[in-house]
Amino acid sequence: MTFLPLLVAALLAQDLPVDPLTPVQYGQVQCFSPDAATKTCNSIARFTPNGDGYTNTATILLSSRPAMTITTTTQVHVRDGAVCGILRNEDVEAAKVKVDGRDLPPEEAMLVVAVVSDVVNDYVGQEVCTTYVAADSGLTAKATIQGSPQPELDQPMIWVSPSEGYTVAP
Template identity: 30%
Template sequence: MILCQSAIGGARMFFVLGILAAAASSANVPADDALANITAGHLLCSNPDATTRTCTTIDTYSLAADGTITDAGELMISETPLISLTTTAIVHIENGAICGTMREADLLNGKVRLNGELLPTDRNAAVVAKLVEKYGSMFGRQACETVSLIDGKLLKFGQIERVDIKLPGKPVKWVAAGDGYKVGPRAPASESQAARQ
């Protein structure tokens, strides 16, 4: 989620692209090829938990006939209660990275959910206004996220234009829309270990 993820606790996404010829099957798409995965209709799940099928962020990409890529990204803001923010932005691929300019309008149009339910309009506006106030200094800057396969692990690295901060990589996974992943907290460590045994 380029617009907000880089600003809210981590690294939150323009160049017109041609649509790749036939979409390859999931097995044939390299995990570190963002455009190929976007073209194949995959969603990008950050901090995936196979036990609960949850992610801290899910980016759902739409590729238009003219090559325009739209990213509808949902970001978990709070685990308890579960609060998430969804924003929509235009992104592009630049040197293999997913990039976009952080715009105030995109955040102002954001939708906040509490335990999966949309907040009423007035409460939504109040929460978004606080986020705009807090992260306004990031507007107008390009943020990019690179997905890299390192030592067998798929990691996402974020960078914000004119911000000299090296953000750590976070684990990610490309998933299909029908895989049942949603934004939510990870399982406690004990449950995750038990599920792997």
């Protein structure tokens, strides 16, 4: 008779969503819009576990010439197989900006951050969740905002080890 509860628990566990951030346990990071030939990504997301979920440090390519990146840090958590977080103004305002790998002086960085803030203003305070769906050569990251699918934000993604040498670059 004790076998039946174990069987039911095992069957129910099959329907539970898998933790989409399991590769973080093995030191991997997310590379979005990867180019395997040049080992470049349009953005890289690193997740660090913390007491409330994860700290997501994302470096995003803003422009190709010059190569300009912005790095933001946000709090995220896993819920129902998705990585979810709320973009806050303070997360954008604290962003770091680099041009060709060098930090921009604070006064110039503030100008870039102000432009980025205007662009993402509609998303501030909104919950953004991302799920990962198997695709031909990796995964497709599919975003929702406040539960509404945003197919224009879908992008290819692969997990990579930092030792593989992928960088955010054009």
